[in-house]
Every structure is written in structure tokens, then in C-alpha cells.
Amino acid sequence: MDIQRVNPCANWSDATVFNNMVHFVEIAADVEGDMLSQAEQVFAQAEATLASVGSDKSRLLSVTIYVTDFANVAVFNQAWQAWLPEGCAPSRACLKVELADPSYLVEIAFVAAVKA
Numbered sequence: 001m002d003i004q005r006v007n008p009c010a011n012w013s014d015a016t017v018f019n020n021m022v023h024f025v026e027i028a029a030d031v032e033g034d035m036l037s038q039a040e041q042v043f044a045q046a047e048a049t050l051a052s053v054g055s056d057k058s059r060l061l062s063v064t065i066y067v068t069d070f071a072n073v074a075v076f077n078q079a080w081q082a083w084l085p086e087g088c089a090p091s092r093a094c095l096k097v098e099l100a101d102p103s104y105l106v107e108i109a110f111v112a113a114v115k116a
Contacts (some may be wrong), residue, residue, distance in 0.1 A: 006052065015049050020114045022053045022060070031103035037070040037106045039079040046110055055114045057083070060090035064109040066097045072105055 006024075015024035026045045028038035030080050043057075067073060073094065076084040090111075099107055 005019075006049075011116060015053060017053050017114055020116050022050070022055055022112050022114050023110070024049050024111045025107060027095050027099075027107045030085055031101065035067075035075045037049075037077055039076050040083075042084045042106060042108055043079070046108070049110075049111045051112055055112045057111040057112075058085045058088045059115070060084075060088065061113055062090050062111040065094040066099060066107040066109075067094065068097065068099055068102075068105055070079055070096050076106060084103060 004017040005015075006017070007014040012025075015022050017023075020069060026042045028041040028050065029045070030041060031038065033041075035103075065076070067076065084087070
């Protein structure tokens with residue numbers, strides 16, 4: 001199988017598809033907002049990325065969530081639960097980190113199955 005790289009540049013690709021799985025990372029485009037705003041942006045961007053490769057949020061396999069402050073996790077979890085279809089929660093890890101830009105409150109690495 002060939003590796004499909006979506007919008008590759010020198011440092012990353014927007015998504016990488018291999019063996020009917022897609023791997024990608026999303027951050028908020030507008031970092032002026034709070035955790036809810038940034039999380040909702042990430043979810044919308046993830047849906048667009050998933051759709052672009054023939055997948056959707058019900059096909060998520062795993063996510064790694066990076067937050068800068070555990071005080072924001074309760075708000076994040078509420079938005080996460082509202083966004084996911086019932087019964088489709090992927091495996092997940094949530095880590096507190098320092099992100100590349102101090103304005104980022106959340107970054108998520110996604111892995112999903114692509115429809116064959």
C-alpha cells in the first residue's frame with residue numbers, strides 16, 4: 001500500500017493515510033478563545049480532515065490530547081462528550097504539556113479508520 005500524505009510541507013503533512021488508517025494533529029486556528037472555543041475549533045477541523053480522507057468521527061480509534069492546564073479538562077470533557085457520537089469514544093490519553101505557542105490550550109493527535 002502506498003502512503004498518502006495530505007498537503008505535505010517540510011515539517012509535516014496535514015494527515016497521513018496508510019493501511020486504511022489516518023493519522024493527523026489539530027490545533028485551534030484562533031487562539032484568542034477559551035478551552036471551549038479552542039476545543040470546538042479542533043473538533044470542527046478534525047471533522048473536515050476526516051471527511052477529506054473518507055472517514056468520520058465515529059471511526060476514531062485513538063486520540064492523544066495535550067492540554068496546558070488540567071483545570072481545563074472538565075470543560076474539554078464536556079465538549080468532547082457532546083461532540084462524539086454515543087458509543088464511539090476511542091481510546092485516549094490526556095497529558096499536561098507545554099505547547100509550542102503559549103496561546104494554545106489544547107492539541108489533539110487523532111488516529112481513525114478510513115472507509116475502504
